[in-house]
Amino acid sequence: MRRFLFLSCLLTYMSAENSTKNHTSNATAEVFAEEDTQANVIYLLGQGIQKEIQAVKQPIDEAIINFGSSTCAHVQKLFGMSYDQMKGEKAPNMDNLALVYKTKFFTTIMNITTAAEGLRRLRQLDQDRRLILFLHGFTDDPTKEAFANLTNSFFATEQVSLIALDASPHIRWLYYRSSAVVQFIGQKLGQFLADVLQQGQDPAHIHIIGHSLGAHIAGSTGKAFLAASGRLLGRISALDPAGPCFSHVHPDMRLKHTDAAYVDVIHTDGGVYGLKDAIGHKDYYPNSGSMQPKCVLQSCSHSRSWILFGESVIFPKAFPAVQCDDWEAFKNGICGPNVSYMGYASEPDGRNGRYFLQTNDDYPYGLGLQGINYKSMDCNDLFKNLNVVRNIILHSMGGTCATHGRHESPKEVDGKADWSGVDSKDDLGGRSSDALEMDMRVLGVRGKRLLTASDGEIWMTKPRSTPCM
Numbered sequence: 001m002r003r004f005l006f007l008s009c010l011l012t013y014m015s016a017e018n019s020t021k022n023h024t025s026n027a028t029a030e031v032f033a034e035e036d037t038q039a040n041v042i043y044l045l046g047q048g049i050q051k052e053i054q055a056v057k058q059p060i061d062e063a064i065i066n067f068g069s070s071t072c073a074h075v076q077k078l079f080g081m082s083y084d085q086m087k088g089e090k091a092p093n094m095d096n097l098a099l100v101y102k103t104k105f106f107t108t109i110m111n112i113t114t115a116a117e118g119l120r121r122l123r124q125l126d127q128d129r130r131l132i133l134f135l136h137g138f139t140d141d142p143t144k145e146a147f148a149n150l151t152n153s154f155f156a157t158e159q160v161s162l163i164a165l166d167a168s169p170h171i172r173w174l175y176y177r178s179s180a181v182v183q184f185i186g187q188k189l190g191q192f193l194a195d196v197l198q199q200g201q202d203p204a205h206i207h208i209i210g211h212s213l214g215a216h217i218a219g220s221t222g223k224a225f226l227a228a229s230g231r232l233l234g235r236i237s238a239l240d241p242a243g244p245c246f247s248h249v250h251p252d253m254r255l256k257h258t259d260a261a262y263v264d265v266i267h268t269d270g271g272v273y274g275l276k277d278a279i280g281h282k283d284y285y286p287n288s289g290s291m292q293p294k295c296v297l298q299s300c301s302h303s304r305s306w307i308l309f310g311e312s313v314i315f316p317k318a319f320p321a322v323q324c325d326d327w328e329a330f331k332n333g334i335c336g337p338n339v340s341y342m343g344y345a346s347e348p349d350g351r352n353g354r355y356f357l358q359t360n361d362d363y364p365y366g367l368g369l370q371g372i373n374y375k376s377m378d379c380n381d382l383f384k385n386l387n388v389v390r391n392i393i394l395h396s397m398g399g400t401c402a403t404h405g406r407h408e409s410p411k412e413v414d415g416k417a418d419w420s421g422v423d424s425k426d427d428l429g430g431r432s433s434d435a436l437e438m439d440m441r442v443l444g445v446r447g448k449r450l451l452t453a454s455d456g457e458i459w460m461t462k463p464r465s466t467p468c469m
Contacts, residue, residue, distance in 0.1 A: 083183050087184075095112070096111075096169055101162075102147075131201060137210075139168075142166050186216075186222075203234055207235045213242045215236075223259055235263070236262075236263045236264075239266050241254070264280050265279060266309060267290070272302075286321075292359075309344065316343070320372055321372065322338070326354070
């Protein structure tokens with residue numbers, strides 16, 4: 001029945017609106033034509049329908065993946081693909097791993113067995129001592145969109161070079177085998193970084209960014225690097241660490257917070273392609289950590305992690321998140337005072353834990369401080385949002401309809417609304433000015449600047465000539 005909730009609410013609302021149609025249809029039509037708002041309102045409603053589809057689909061996907069993940073170890077052993085069965089003499093040869101060194105001006109591909117010396121020569125003129133290394137996920141490689149997105153983002157800043165591991169020969173097919181092979185890939189990469197350490201690299205300036213399986217390769221790399229050098233990597237940023245075959249294993253067989261001096265994690269498809277568990281120093285859960293906006297397919301939510309991280313490179317303060325126990329606590333505003341930036345700007349400060357936020361449903365995804373205040377799209381909130389839409393439309397014509405009788409407009413004193421002598425005001429539900437301006441931007445309405453009452457709530461003035469609904 002849940003899938004019909006949104007449509008039922010919408011039909012109920014539309015039926016109620018018919019009673020006011022005669023008063024406002026002509027004026028509203030003019031505003032819609034001028035501002036092209038109608039398509040945006042339909043889009044807003046479509047997003048609500050999409051959320052209902054996600055709500056039905058998500059638990060089914062989670063149940064299927066959970067079953068497959070719980071049987072992963074048995075399937076691997078049955079076909080001789082477990083890590084324990086392959087290590088030793090049967091260990092896959094990792095000498096064909098390649099490293100892609102990319103700058104704004106050229107790209108060089110190096111075999112991992114000789115890459116330490118080659119990297120030293122390439123970086124002789126590079127004044128930036130940071131070594132940023134990207135590790136891709138299953139079926140991916142450095143020629144595809146994830147690494148391209150990150151390089152474009154970093155090169156838009158002061159960063160001049162990035163490195164990507166090409167592990168595609170080993171994790172392109174057969175996920176059950178690929179999930180076990182990540183241990184061997186990480187061990188080889190950890191030894192490479194230990195060799196780089198001998199060339200003078202400061203391990204505190206090594207930053208590994210891993211997506212999906214790449215996040216667990218990063219974990220294995222950190223363990224191998226510690227064993228070989230006695231030092232910790234500076235940072236691992238895990239972008240939606242792979243969930244299948246890693247949700248039912250010992251923590252030593254996947255990424256964990258001890259694999260680097262600082263481990264930050266972004267969860268965008270938790271419970272399906274990604275892990276739900278908090279495994280870093282700070283774990284960030286945008287939009288609950290699953291079912292990302294405008295995503296119906298799980299691959300879309302899974303990929304959203306590197307899209308958000310790429311945006312955070314260019315706009316470091318775009319994704320503040322608030323520390324909460326869980327998503328329900330975030331929705332209800334029951335959170336602590338700690339705020340941390342998700343993405344590239346995340347940093348160790350001792351305030352470890354789970355952080356939650358909301359994002360926009362399209363680029364730019366960052367909402368700034370608006371993202372730490374939950375905005376629902378449940379049925380009742382839909383009514384409220386549609387009323388806000390209606391008021392915004394009328395406000396762009398010069399005022400809002402009176403909901404408590406006919407009003408006078410307040411005077412503006414020192415940039416604030418002076419309500420002395422005014423009988424009443426139009427309530428928009430206590431929305432902040434930033435939130436309401438965001439609504440107006442999303443809806444494509446270029447309304448007039450709003451007056452803010454001293455209590456912080458937002459009200460819009462109504463000329464006496466404006467008809468009531």
